[in-house]
Every structure is written in C-alpha cells, then in structure tokens.
Amino acid sequence: MSLENFTKSMLPAIEDELMKAVALTKGPDMDQLNHMLAYHLGWEGEGAGAETRGKRIRPLLTLLTAAAAGGDWKCALPAAAAVELVHNFSLIHDDIQDNSPFRRGRPAVWMRWGIAQAINAGDALFALAYLSMSSLAETTSPLVAYQANRILQHTCLELTQGQYLDLSYEIRDDLDLKAYWAMVSGKTAALLGACTEIGALAAGAAGPIQACYLQFGRTLGLAFQAQDDLLGIWGNAAITGKSAESDLLSGKKSLPVLFGLSHGGAFARRWQSGGLTPEEIPALADQLEAEGARHYTQECADSLTEKALSDLDQAKAGGEAGLALKELVLALLHRQG
Amino acid sequence: MSLENFTKSMLPAIEDELMKAVALTKGPDMDQLNHMLAYHLGWEGEGAGAETRGKRIRPLLTLLTAAAAGGDWKCALPAAAAVELVHNFSLIHDDIQDNSPFRRGRPAVWMRWGIAQAINAGDALFALAYLSMSSLAETTSPLVAYQANRILQHTCLELTQGQYLDLSYEIRDDLDLKAYWAMVSGKTAALLGACTEIGALAAGAAGPIQACYLQFGRTLGLAFQAQDDLLGIWGNAAITGKSAESDLLSGKKSLPVLFGLSHGGAFARRWQSGGLTPEEIPALADQLEAEGARHYTQECADSLTEKALSDLDQAKAGGEAGLALKELVLALLHRQG
Numbered sequence: 001m002s003l004e005n006f007t008k009s010m011l012p013a014i015e016d017e018l019m020k021a022v023a024l025t026k027g028p029d030m031d032q033l034n035h036m037l038a039y040h041l042g043w044e045g046e047g048a049g050a051e052t053r054g055k056r057i058r059p060l061l062t063l064l065t066a067a068a069a070g071g072d073w074k075c076a077l078p079a080a081a082a083v084e085l086v087h088n089f090s091l092i093h094d095d096i097q098d099n100s101p102f103r104r105g106r107p108a109v110w111m112r113w114g115i116a117q118a119i120n121a122g123d124a125l126f127a128l129a130y131l132s133m134s135s136l137a138e139t140t141s142p143l144v145a146y147q148a149n150r151i152l153q154h155t156c157l158e159l160t161q162g163q164y165l166d167l168s169y170e171i172r173d174d175l176d177l178k179a180y181w182a183m184v185s186g187k188t189a190a191l192l193g194a195c196t197e198i199g200a201l202a203a204g205a206a207g208p209i210q211a212c213y214l215q216f217g218r219t220l221g222l223a224f225q226a227q228d229d230l231l232g233i234w235g236n237a238a239i240t241g242k243s244a245e246s247d248l249l250s251g252k253k254s255l256p257v258l259f260g261l262s263h264g265g266a267f268a269r270r271w272q273s274g275g276l277t278p279e280e281i282p283a284l285a286d287q288l289e290a291e292g293a294r295h296y297t298q299e300c301a302d303s304l305t306e307k308a309l310s311d312l313d314q315a316k317a318g319g320e321a322g323l324a325l326k327e328l329v330l331a332l333l334h335r336q337g
Numbered sequence: 338m339s340l341e342n343f344t345k346s347m348l349p350a351i352e353d354e355l356m357k358a359v360a361l362t363k364g365p366d367m368d369q370l371n372h373m374l375a376y377h378l379g380w381e382g383e384g385a386g387a388e389t390r391g392k393r394i395r396p397l398l399t400l401l402t403a404a405a406a407g408g409d410w411k412c413a414l415p416a417a418a419a420v421e422l423v424h425n426f427s428l429i430h431d432d433i434q435d436n437s438p439f440r441r442g443r444p445a446v447w448m449r450w451g452i453a454q455a456i457n458a459g460d461a462l463f464a465l466a467y468l469s470m471s472s473l474a475e476t477t478s479p480l481v482a483y484q485a486n487r488i489l490q491h492t493c494l495e496l497t498q499g500q501y502l503d504l505s506y507e508i509r510d511d512l513d514l515k516a517y518w519a520m521v522s523g524k525t526a527a528l529l530g531a532c533t534e535i536g537a538l539a540a541g542a543a544g545p546i547q548a549c550y551l552q553f554g555r556t557l558g559l560a561f562q563a564q565d566d567l568l569g570i571w572g573n574a575a576i577t578g579k580s581a582e583s584d585l586l587s588g589k590k591s592l593p594v595l596f597g598l599s600h601g602g603a604f605a606r607r608w609q610s611g612g613l614t615p616e617e618i619p620a621l622a623d624q625l626e627a628e629g630a631r632h633y634t635q636e637c638a639d640s641l642t643e644k645a646l647s648d649l650d651q652a653k654a655g656g657e658a659g660l661a662l663k664e665l666v667l668a669l670l671h672r673q674g
Binding site (some may be wrong): 025026027031032053096097098115117119121123130131134137142153154159160161163165167168179182241 | 361367370479480487490498502504505519628
C-alpha cells in the first residue's frame with residue numbers, strides 16, 4: 001500500500017478525531033468559540049476545504065509510525081489529533097507573535113476576531129490537545145495514555161523554549177548556527193519527535209524501538225525545517241501561497257541567511273544595513289545563492305534526510321507502512337511549498 | 338493549629354515546589370525566559386517579595402483540603418504548584434487581553450517584554466503546570482497523577498470557555514445574570530473546584546467525598562468572585578493597590594453593574610450613554626449603591642459563602658485543617674482587597 005493509499009484512509013479518520021476533540025468546546029453560548037477553532041482548522045469559513053486544513057503531516061506521521069511499529073493505527077488516533085492540536089495552538093499564537101495577517105490563504109484568527117480572542121482560542125486548542133491524548137486510555141491503556149501525556153508535556157515545554165529563542169533572536173545580532181539548531185530543535189523537531197515516539201508507544205513497541213523512532217522524528221524535524229527555510233527564500237511562490245522571498249523581506253534569521261551572514265560578503269553587508277525593499281529581494285536572493293547559501297542549506301536538508309532514513313532503518317520500520325513512511329520523508333524533502 | 342500556623346509551613350513549601358517547576362525551563366540561553374517567569378511569580382525584579390507573589394490562595398486551598406481530607410499535605414505539593422501555575426498562566430494572558438499595564442503593583446509581563454514574549458511566557462507556565470501535576474506520581478501514585486491530570490485538563494478547557502465568554506460579553510449589551518454566572522463558573526469556580534477535588538484525591542479520599550470537596554471549591558469560587566466584584570467598585574483602594582472604582586471606569590460588566598443595568602434606573606442610563614470620566618466615578622458608585630446593587634452583591638457573596646461552609650460540612654472536613662479551611666473561607670469573604 002502506497003503513502004497515497006494510507007493517506008486516503010487516514011486523513012478522514014484524523015478529521016473525525018479532531019472534530020470529536022473540538023466538539024468538547026460546545027455548550028450554551030459557545031458557538032463562536034467553536035467556530036473560531038473550526039475556522040482555524042479549515043472546516044468552516046470562506047474557502048474551507050483541503051487547502052485551508054494544512055497537510056496534517058504530524059498526525060499522518062504518528063499514525064504511519066504506529067502502523068510501521070506493528071500496531072493498529074486506529075488505536076493511535078487520539079494521539080494523532082493531540083499533536084495536530086498542539087501544532088495548531090502554536091500556529092494561532094505564532095501568527096499574533098509574528099504579526100502575520102494570513103494563514104493558509106485566509107485571514108489569521110487574530111485578524112478575524114482580534115488578539116484577545118485569538119490568544120484564548122490558542123489556549124483552548126492547547127487544553128484540547130491534552131484531553132485528546134488522554135483518550136488513548138480508551139484505545140490503548142491508561143498507562144500508555146499517562147506515558148504519552150508525559151511525552152507531550154515535555155514536548156510543549158520544549159516548544160515554548162524554542163519559541164522563546166526564536167522571538168529573542170529577532171532582536172539579536174550575535175546569532176550563530178549553533179543557536180539556530182537549538183531553536184529549531186525546540187520549535188520544530190521536538191513535536192515531530194513526539195509524533196513518532198508516541199506512535200511507537202501506542203503500537204506497544206519496546207523502549208529501545210521507541211527511542212529509535214524518537215530519533216527518527218527529531219532528525220526529520222531538523223531536515224523539514226532546513227527545507228522550509230530554503231523554500232522561504234527560493235520556493236515556488238505559487239505553491240507556497242506567499243511571496244517566495246518573504247523570509248528575506250520579513251527579516252527572518254533562517255538557515256541560509258545565517259550562512260550568508262557568517263560568510264561576511266555582499267549579502268551580509270546589504271542585510272546589515274537594513275531597509276530592504278521588495279524590489280531588491282530577487283537580486284538579494286541571487287546574491288545569497290551565489291555565496292553558496294542555497295547549496296549549503298540543500299546539503300543540510302539532504303544529509304539530515306539521509307540520517308532520518310537511517311534512523312528509520314534502525315527502528316526496523318516494517319511492512320507497507322514502513323515504506324510509506326520513507327515515501328513521506330522523501331515527499332517532505334522534495335516538496336516545493 | 339490556626340490558618341496562620343498552617344500558612345506559615347505551607348507557603349515556603351509552595352514556593353519551593355513552584356521554583357522546582359520553573360527550574361525546568363533552565364538551559365543554555367534560557368536565562369531571560371526563566372527570569373520572565375520568576376518575575377511574574379514575584380521572585381525577581383524590582384520590589385520582589387510577598388506583595389508581588391499574590392496570596393497563593395489556590396495552592397493553600399489544595400493543601401488544606403488534602404490535610405482536611407485526612408492526607409499528608411506534603412504529598413499534594415505538586416498539585417498545589419500546578420494549580421498556581423495554571424492561575425498565573427491565565428493572568429499573563431489576561432493582562433494582554435484586557436490591556437492591563439500593571440499586575441501586583443508592577444508592570445505586567447507584556448509591558449516589560451512585549452506581547453509576543455508574554456504570550457509565550459504564559460504558554461510556558463501552562464506547559465509547566467501539567468508537568469508539575471504529573472509529579473504527583475512520585476508523591477502519591479501514577480493512577481492519582483493520571484486522574485489529577487484529567488481533572489486539570491477539563492478545568493483548563495472550562496477556563497478558556499469562561500474567558501471566551503468574558504471577552505465576548507465586553508462587546509455585548511444583552512447580558513443577564515444567568516450569563517454572568519456561566520462566565521464566572523468557567524473563569525473562577527472551575528479552578529477552585531479543581532484545587533479542592535484534587536486535594537481530596539491526593540489525600541486518598543473516596544469518590545463521594547471528592548465530589549463534596551469539588552462542590553465546596555466551586556461554590557467558594559462563586560462567592561470569591563462576587564466579593565471580588567464588590568471590591569472592584571467599593572473596595573479599599575489602598576489595599577487593592579488599584580483605583581477603587583476601576584471596574585466602573587474599565588467598563589467591566591461585574592455583578593453589581595449587571596444588577597444596576599437590570600434595574601433600569603439612573604445608573605443604567607448614565608452607564609449606557611458611555612464616556613465616563615474618573616471624576617464621575619464616586620458619585621456613580623454611590624448611585625449604584627443607592628439602587629441596591631451593593632446590598633445585592635453582598636447578599637450573593639454571603640449566601641454563597643454559607644453554602645460553601647455547608648458543602649465543607651458535607652465533605653466531613655476534619656481536624657485542625659478543617660477548621661483552618663473554614664477560617665480561609667471567612668477570610669476570603671471579609672477581605673478588603
């Protein structure tokens with residue numbers, strides 16, 4: 001069974017599980033809160049559909065891991081919903097923090113309902129994530145639910161640590177690549193590691209196998225972020241749905257930018273003098289590429305992906321789900337947006 | 338042993354437990370994040386001390402309940418820290434949502450570090466709360482920790498539902514007392530109910546006794562809020578540390594205001610025409626009192642307090658800790674700030 005076939009059965013099940021969790025907010029006078037969450041998750045509002053939902057990569061990764069580790073992926077559905085809820089809580093807060101008006105082609109929650117309600121909507125998703133994870137007690141066992149919640153708790157702390165670094169780095173000039181990886185480790189890799197670790201846990205895999213899957217998820221997270229940073233400057237704007245050069249315009253200290261800054265050439269001089277205009281961006285992206293930043297970033301993404309695939313072998317990912325996991329890894333690396 | 342004597346041993350233990358939780362954020366480059374949390378919790382920054390920490394009512398309630406239910410209060414310390422962390426997460430986000438520049442006499446976190454970092458600091462406390470609650474596994478048992486986390490998860494969802502209502506009501510004109518109690522039930526009573534329910538759970542109390550303590554905590558929460566609303570208009574400004582009439586100035590739809598609006602007299606007419614100035618506030622507070630709102634609010638607080646004390650009898654709260662709990666209830670009702 002190919003990744004596409006797995007996805008076909010898993011995606012509707014993920015949506016159902018997410019809807020079950022979000023339904024917990026229902027009650028007298030709760031329609032608008034419920035609608036905010038349904039809007040953010042892509043089910044309601046203008047243009048609602050597959051495009052506005054995002055790719056659901058984290059829950060897919062959780063379910064595929066559960067299957068590859070020898071379990072029934074359906075038992076891991078509460079965990080899959082939980083990680084997606086955590087991801088979406090962080091997106092709602094991110095959009096406020098970064099002052100980003102749009103998310104998946106539509107106004108962000110804070111643009112539609114204001115900052116106060118958006119902060120609270122994020123908090124509600126955060127609360128729902130733990131409730132969903134606890135439902136693992138019904139599909140697996142209370143002990144597994146307890147352990148999965150422990151993993152999620154540590155992961156959420158790491159997320160806030162990574163976010164703290166990200167926000168601090170915006171105003172710091174002394175950033176190096178070591179700091180970059182520490183930030184990405186918290187912001188992106190921690191949650192992907194939780195997906196694969198909890199997927200394996202829900203499947204009843206032994207401790208050392210869970211550890212291999214954790215390693216796989218974390219490495220994949222780093223690869224994913226490096227690729228994301230590359231697309232943030234040289235991606236296909238039509239596919240990403242945002243200006244291809246937006247990371248240069250927004251001043252984000254992504255991996256290629258940090259490489260360019262450490263190189264100390266023409267790119268670094270122009271970047272450091274500030275006041276970039278949209279018209280300058282294409283030429284500046286070319287300059288950054290000429291200085292080797294694109295090549296460097298692609299090499300990082302490639303070697304991390306290779307490492308992730310070898311972690312997956314270590315985990316003895318089996319059967320068709322194991323192959324589908326590999327397919328997912330390669331699809332993430334070769335995406336254009 | 339009086340409440341004061343209990344408090345004397347419990348307060349330092351609560352601070353230690355909170356510090357243990359916050360120390361989990363420590364790591365390379367994490368000093369500022371750690372400092373933000375320590376600042377908000379009143380340990381660091383200008384004027385740090387008992388005044389800037391708040392009263393720690395929720396953890397005290399948790400520990401006293403554990404003792405009154407026949408347990409060793411020290412076993413409930415992780416739960417006590419957890420509820421205080423949840424309370425403080427909600428305060429950090431509240432201050433942003435209400436645009437309140439000060440908290441406990443000092444600049445709020447968002448005033449000091451900006452909205453982006455403040456949202457994240459709140460999220461970090463939210464994550465730490467669950468981690469702390471899970472440590473109950475070490476002082477009681479994994480099952481108790483699991484059950485306590487379930488209670489906390491439902492409570493946090495209720496908190497966000499109450500906060501959603503509170504934020505919505507600011508812009509609604511059709512608010513009635515029923516809506517008020519629904520909002521307070523989520524915003525204040527849910528967490529106080531969690532304190533007493535989890536306190537009893539940690540003490541190993543039987544299910545029906547836990548239910549009585551839950552009822553006690555919830556009723557106390559309603560009484561507490563009614564009293565808070567009264568103090569928000571007629572409180573002693575010197576004790577509360579903010580302008581005594583601030584609730585009238587800020588336009589907060591508190592219990593006395595809703596009573597006044599439902600009365601449809603001179604207060605309602607002036608309130609509805611808007612544009613209140615600080616100079617008008619004392620006379621408007623007198624008008625509201627003349628229309629019976631203060632008397633009504635005090636009666637609500639009194640009868641809810643009486644109900645809370647009877648819930649406590651139902652729970653068979655025992656020994657000196659039981660007496661100290663009663664003392665705490667009466668102290669909360671008779672406070673001036």
